[in-house]
Amino acid sequence: MWQVFRCILGRDLRLAMRRRTEVLTTLFFFVIVISLFPLGVGTEKQILRILGPGVVWVAALLASMLALERLFAADHEDGTLEQMLMTPQPLSLVVLAKVTAHWLLTGLPLVAMAPLMGMQYHLPDTALVAMILALLLGTPVLSLIGAIGAALTLGLRGGGILLSLLILPLYIPVLVYGSRAVTVSAIDFAETLPYFSLLGAFLLLALVLSPLAAAAALRIATE
Amino acid sequence: MKLFRFSSPATFYPLAGKLIPLFWVLTALALVIGLYWGFFETPDRLGGTNPQKEYYRIIFIHVPAAWMSMWLYLMLAVWSAIGLVFNTRLSFMMAQATAPTGALFTFVALYTGSFWGHPSWGTWWDWDPRLTSELILFFLYVGYLALHSAIDDPRRGDKASALLAIVGLVMLPLIFWSINCPDPNQCAALHQRSGLSQMEGNILFAMLTMTFGLWMYSFAATLTRLRSLILEREGDSAWARELLERER
Numbered sequence: 001m002w003q004v005f006r007c008i009l010g011r012d013l014r015l016a017m018r019r020r021t022e023v024l025t026t027l028f029f030f031v032i033v034i035s036l037f038p039l040g041v042g043t044e045k046q047i048l049r050i051l052g053p054g055v056v057w058v059a060a061l062l063a064s065m066l067a068l069e070r071l072f073a074a075d076h077e078d079g080t081l082e083q084m085l086m087t088p089q090p091l092s093l094v095v096l097a098k099v100t101a102h103w104l105l106t107g108l109p110l111v112a113m114a115p116l117m118g119m120q121y122h123l124p125d126t127a128l129v130a131m132i133l134a135l136l137l138g139t140p141v142l143s144l145i146g147a148i149g150a151a152l153t154l155g156l157r158g159g160g161i162l163l164s165l166l167i168l169p170l171y172i173p174v175l176v177y178g179s180r181a182v183t184v185s186a187i188d189f190a191e192t193l194p195y196f197s198l199l200g201a202f203l204l205l206a207l208v209l210s211p212l213a214a215a216a217a218l219r220i221a222t223e
Numbered sequence: 224m225k226l227f228r229f230s231s232p233a234t235f236y237p238l239a240g241k242l243i244p245l246f247w248v249l250t251a252l253a254l255v256i257g258l259y260w261g262f263f264e265t266p267d268r269l270g271g272t273n274p275q276k277e278y279y280r281i282i283f284i285h286v287p288a289a290w291m292s293m294w295l296y297l298m299l300a301v302w303s304a305i306g307l308v309f310n311t312r313l314s315f316m317m318a319q320a321t322a323p324t325g326a327l328f329t330f331v332a333l334y335t336g337s338f339w340g341h342p343s344w345g346t347w348w349d350w351d352p353r354l355t356s357e358l359i360l361f362f363l364y365v366g367y368l369a370l371h372s373a374i375d376d377p378r379r380g381d382k383a384s385a386l387l388a389i390v391g392l393v394m395l396p397l398i399f400w401s402i403n404c405p406d407p408n409q410c411a412a413l414h415q416r417s418g419l420s421q422m423e424g425n426i427l428f429a430m431l432t433m434t435f436g437l438w439m440y441s442f443a444a445t446l447t448r449l450r451s452l453i454l455e456r457e458g459d460s461a462w463a464r465e466l467l468e469r470e471r
Contacts, residue, residue: 166387170394
C-alpha cells in the first residue's frame with residue numbers, strides 16, 4: 001500500500017524539480033509579503049518586534065494558499081487525476097502523498113526561510129527557534145486543510161480567489177497558536193509548551209481527517 | 224415509508240405552500256408581542272455592576288439574531304449531511320435555502336452589536352472573542368454561498384458545498400476555541416458573563432419571544448426560497464408543468 005504513496009510522492013517531486021520556478025515563486029512571494037510590512041508600518045524596532053510573529057504567519061498562510069491551486073489542477077487537466085481515482089488503492093492515500101509532496105515543495109522552504117525573515121523583524125534567537133518549530137508543525141496542517149479546498153474548487157472559474165475565501169477562515173486556529181507561540185517564546189521559552197502541544201494535536205487531527213475529506217471532495221469534483 | 228413521503232419535491236412543494244402563511248402569521252405575532260414587551264414592559268436599565276440605560280434594548284434583536292445565525296449554520300450542516308448520506312435532492316435544496324437567511328442573521332448580529340458596543344463599550348468594534356467568532360461565522364456562510372454559486376452543475380454544487388458546510392462545522396469548535404483562548408493558560412472576554420437565570424423575567428420573556436419570531440421567520444423565508452429553488456430545478460418535470468398550468 002505504501003508503494004503507491006512512495007510512487008506518487010516521487011513522481012510529484014520529480015515533476016516539480018523539472019519546473020523549479022513554481023517552487024521558487026511561492027518562496028519569493030513569502031519573502032516579498034514579509035518585506036513589505038516594515039515599509040508600510042514603519043521600521044521602528046519596537047513595532048516590528050510586536051508585529052513580526054503575526055506577519056510571518058499570515059505570509060505563510062497566504063503563500064501556502066497560493067500554491068494550493070496547483071495541487072490537483074495539472075493532474076486534472078491532463079487526465080492523470082482520473083487514472084488516480086481508478087486505482088484500487090485508497091484515494092485518501094493518494095491525496096496524502098500529493099499533499100506530502102506539496103508540503104515538501106512549498107512548506108519546508110518557508111520553514112527554512114523563516115528565521116531570516118524573523119531577523120528582519122529583530123526577533124530574539126529563542127523566538128527564531130520557536131518560529132521554526134511552530135512552522136514545522138503548522139504548515140503541514142495548512143497544506144492538509146487546503147487540500148480539501150483545492151479539491152472542492154477543482155476546475156472552477158476564478159478558483160484561486162474562491163479557494164482563499166473557503167480556506168482562510170479554517171486556518172485561524174493554526175494562525176492563532178502558531179504566532180502566539182513565537183510571541184510567548186520571546187519572553188519565556190518554557191511557556192510555549194502548550195502551544196506546541198496544540199499545534200501537534202491539530203497536525204494529528206488533520207492527518208487523519210483531511211485526506212478523507214479531500215478524497216470525497218475529489219470524487220464529487222470529477223464524477 | 225410515511226415519514227419519507229415529503230422528501231420528494233413534488234409532494235413537499237404544495238405542503239410548503241400551505242405552511243408558509245402559518246409561519247408568517249406566527250412571525251408577525253411573536254415580533255409584535257416581543258417588541259411591545261421589550262419596549263414597554265421591561266425596566267429602563269439593565270442591572271448588574273455596570274448598569275446600562277435604554278440602549279440595552281437592542282438586545283431584543285441582537286441576541287436572537289446571533290442565536291439564529293448559529294442555529295441555522297447547524298441546520299445547514301445537518302441538511303448537507305442528510306443530503307450526502309441519502310443522496311436526496313430536497314435536503315440539498317433545503318441547505319441551500321437556509322444559507323442566505325443564516326448569513327443575513329449573522330450580519331444583523333454584527334451590525335446591531337456594533338450599535339450596542341458604541342454606547343456601552345465606547346467602540347464600534349472590538350476583537351472580543353464573541354464578535355470575532357460571529358465574524359468568522361459570517362465568512363463561513365459567505366464561503367458556502369460563493370462555492371455554491373461558482374459551480375454551474377447543480378449536483379456537483381450541492382455536494383461540494385455540502386462537504387464544505389460539514390468541514391466548517393467540524394472546524395467551528397476549534398476556531399471558536401482558539402479565538403476564545405489565544406493563550407491556553409488563561410481566557411478573557413469583554414462580554415459580561417451572562418446566564419439566562421440571572422436575567423430579569425420581562426427581559427427574558429421579550430428576548431425569547433423575539434427569538435421565536437425570528438425562528439418562525441427563518442422557516443417562512445427558507446420555505447419560500449425552497450419553493451423557488453424547486454421550481455427552478457424541477458421546472459421541466461411533469462408535475463411542475465401541470466402545477467404551473469393550473470395556477471395560470
